[in-house]
Amino acid sequence: MKIKLYALLTASLLVGYATAQDIHFSQFYASPLTLNPALTGNFNGFYRITGIYRNQYPGLTQGRPAFSTPSVGVDFSLLREKIKKGALGVGLVFFNDQQNGKTFNNNQILASLAYNMGFGSRNQFQLGVGLQGGVAMTKMDFSNFQFADGFKPDLTYDPNYNGETFNSGNRIKGAVNAGIFTKFEFIRGMRYYMGYSFNNATNYKQDFLKNAPVYRLPFRHTGHGGFEFDLKDKAVLIPGFLFQQQAKANETNFGLTAGIHVIRDPAKRATLYLGYWNRVNTGNYTAIPKVGFEWKGFRAGFAYDAHLGRQFKDHKNIGGAMPQGFEVSLGYIGNLFVPKEDNYLFNPIY
Numbered sequence: 001m002k003i004k005l006y007a008l009l010t011a012s013l014l015v016g017y018a019t020a021q022d023i024h025f026s027q028f029y030a031s032p033l034t035l036n037p038a039l040t041g042n043f044n045g046f047y048r049i050t051g052i053y054r055n056q057y058p059g060l061t062q063g064r065p066a067f068s069t070p071s072v073g074v075d076f077s078l079l080r081e082k083i084k085k086g087a088l089g090v091g092l093v094f095f096n097d098q099q100n101g102k103t104f105n106n107n108q109i110l111a112s113l114a115y116n117m118g119f120g121s122r123n124q125f126q127l128g129v130g131l132q133g134g135v136a137m138t139k140m141d142f143s144n145f146q147f148a149d150g151f152k153p154d155l156t157y158d159p160n161y162n163g164e165t166f167n168s169g170n171r172i173k174g175a176v177n178a179g180i181f182t183k184f185e186f187i188r189g190m191r192y193y194m195g196y197s198f199n200n201a202t203n204y205k206q207d208f209l210k211n212a213p214v215y216r217l218p219f220r221h222t223g224h225g226g227f228e229f230d231l232k233d234k235a236v237l238i239p240g241f242l243f244q245q246q247a248k249a250n251e252t253n254f255g256l257t258a259g260i261h262v263i264r265d266p267a268k269r270a271t272l273y274l275g276y277w278n279r280v281n282t283g284n285y286t287a288i289p290k291v292g293f294e295w296k297g298f299r300a301g302f303a304y305d306a307h308l309g310r311q312f313k314d315h316k317n318i319g320g321a322m323p324q325g326f327e328v329s330l331g332y333i334g335n336l337f338v339p340k341e342d343n344y345l346f347n348p349i350y
Contacts (some may be wrong), residue, residue, distance in 0.1 A: 041077040205216075
């Protein structure tokens with residue numbers, strides 16, 4: 001009986017996730033091109049390389065991760081010598097979202113273009129707008145599904161009597177996203193920033209079943225922001241938030257990250273980051289401790305998701321693994337030249 005409940009819970013999680021929510025990362029600023037197209041080229045350097053891997057609910061589906069999402073991106077901050085106090089950002093990002101051992105597989109390749117402009121004698125105010133477009137390639141493996149009509153009286157399963165008629169499991173659609181980002185520095189060492197992105201503008205169809213209502217991928221709205229407080233060049237405090245809404249589902253992330261400069265020399269600076277964040281959505285609560293390290297343009301981070309809401313209670317009833325997740329991220333910002341002091345572009349950290 002536990003096995004049946006276990007399978008039922010897994011199926012409900014997969015269906016709910018697939019129909020209500022795109023990918024999401026706990027370390028959302030470690031994947032800037034999937035967060036907001038306006039962050040393309042928005043950093044103090046010439047090029048940036050990012051990578052992140054998320055594994056959610058490992059062990060829930062018999063040794064296969066229920067959800068796994070790797071993503072890599074590269075972007076460039078161009079024309080900094082020609083655009084006074086600004087830059088043109090171009091980039092490319094790829095992500096692969098797998099559910100239940102590739103039962104559902106979503107690949108997207110997106111090109112980004114953004115224009116970032118600073119205002120004021122020290123670039124106290126910064127505004128960026130971005131656009132992103134590419135292809136979304138989805139694949140559904142119907143051999144991993146079981147339907148009620150296929151079960152015999154002895155509970156064995158015959159896939160020839162599932163009662164469903166499928167379209168092709170492969171789909172290629174166009175994807176378009178847009179965003180805006182702004183930052184304001186009240187005084188030196190105190191910055192406020194906020195962004196908004198609009199995803200899935202093409203609202204493309206997901207029609208895997210024949211003779212079924214047409215389902216279109218819902219628009220996704222994301223708002224994010226925070227503060228950064230430099231504490232006498234010894235440490236930094238970063239409270240922040242992220243809110244996402246898609247169809248009738250929404251989630252809110254909020255928390256605080258503190259960074260300690262273990263090497264204070266600006267030319268050799270190394271910073272250790274520790275954070276505690278929270279994710280709240282319908283009936284669920286997730287605690288998210290984070291740790292990160294930054295040194296000479298290199299960034300590394302780790303986050304752990306501990307689900308303590310309804311999903312935490314359900315796992316006790318089915319005797320399964322506690323629902324959880326983790327992320328690993330790496331990034332590097334490099335220069336082919338020394339940027340001008342008055343052409344600094346602020347880059348959110350954690």
